Amino acid sequence: MRLIAEGLAGERGGESVFSGIELALEDGAACVVTGPNGSGKSTLLRVIAGLLPAAAGTVRLEGGGEAFPTVASASHYLGHQNAMKPALTVAENLGFWRDFSADAETKSGLGVDQALEAVELGRIGHLPFGYLSTGQRRRTAIARLLVCRRPVWLLDEPTAGLDKASERRFAGLMGEHLRGGGIIVAATHLPLGLEGTVELRMVG
Numbered sequence: 044m045r046l047i048a049e050g051l052a053g054e055r056g057g058e059s060v061f062s063g064i065e066l067a068l069e070d071g072a073a074c075v076v077t078g079p080n081g082s083g084k085s086t087l088l089r090v091i092a093g094l095l096p097a098a099a100g101t102v103r104l105e106g107g108g109e110a111f112p113t114v115a116s117a118s119h120y121l122g123h124q125n126a127m128k129p130a131l132t133v134a135e136n137l138g139f140w141r142d143f144s145a146d147a148e149t150k151s152g153l154g155v156d157q158a159l160e161a162v163e164l165g166r167i168g169h170l171p172f173g174y175l176s177t178g179q180r181r182r183t184a185i186a187r188l189l190v191c192r193r194p195v196w197l198l199d200e201p202t203a204g205l206d207k208a209s210e211r212r213f214a215g216l217m218g219e220h221l222r223g224g225g226i227i228v229a230a231t232h233l234p235l236g237l238e239g240t241v242e243l244r245m246v247g
């Protein structure tokens with residue numbers, strides 16, 4: 044599988060934010076997007092995910108087969124927001140995402156309980172998401188990546204609010220994803236604890 048961006052440009056409110064982005068990421072590759080506030084890291088991830096149209100250029104996935112014909116179908120997008128309903132329990136939220144996203148055998152990921160164990164939240168699956176601390180909320184959002192198999196992880200500041208132990212655990216989960224042939228594009232101001240990453244520096 045290859046995630047390829049060619050001559051990619053993004054704009055916001057009619058203003059150019061970036062242009063001329065070239066990327067070619069194979070199975071097991073990770074790209075860390077860095078740069079100052081407002082330089083376009085989030086915009087780039089949203090363009091790759093298909094949530095914003097590209098102002099120019101293309102982004103495509105090669106080798107995704109029938110299961111993952113497009114970048115959008117192959118991607119998990121973890122934005123600044125955690126995409127959970129505060130009144131539902133942690134387990135109900137993840138159950139929703141599992142049912143919603145894992146629509147075929149090839150895409151099914153971990154069960155909800157296993158995913159919660161993987162982020163060490165096994166004991167609080169019964170709590171409403173709205174009761175959780177900032178770091179626990181982020182860990183729940185990370186567990187969403189595990190309940191449905193998608194080869195491309197697009198991560199926007201994924202470790203914001205995590206303590207050191209959670210950062211290490213998440214680095215382990217990202218490492219497993221890459222070893223399994225996944226691809227990661229992550230915007231971050233913080234080291235992610237991954238080795239052998241490509242850096243894409245946005246200039247602003």
Ligand SMILES: Nc1ncnc2c1ncn2[C@@H]1O[C@H](COP(=O)(O)OP(=O)(O)OP(=O)(O)O)[C@@H](O)[C@H]1O
Nearest residue numbers: 055056060078079080081082083084085086087230
């Ligand atoms: N809806 C919008 N309308 C107009 N301008 C916008 C809109 N959303 C974002 N912008 C602008 O686009 C630029 C890029 O924003 P973006 O969020 O992609 O930056 P970033 O590199 O992710 O920043 P940070 O490090 O602060 O998260 C900024 O100048 C921002 O003000």
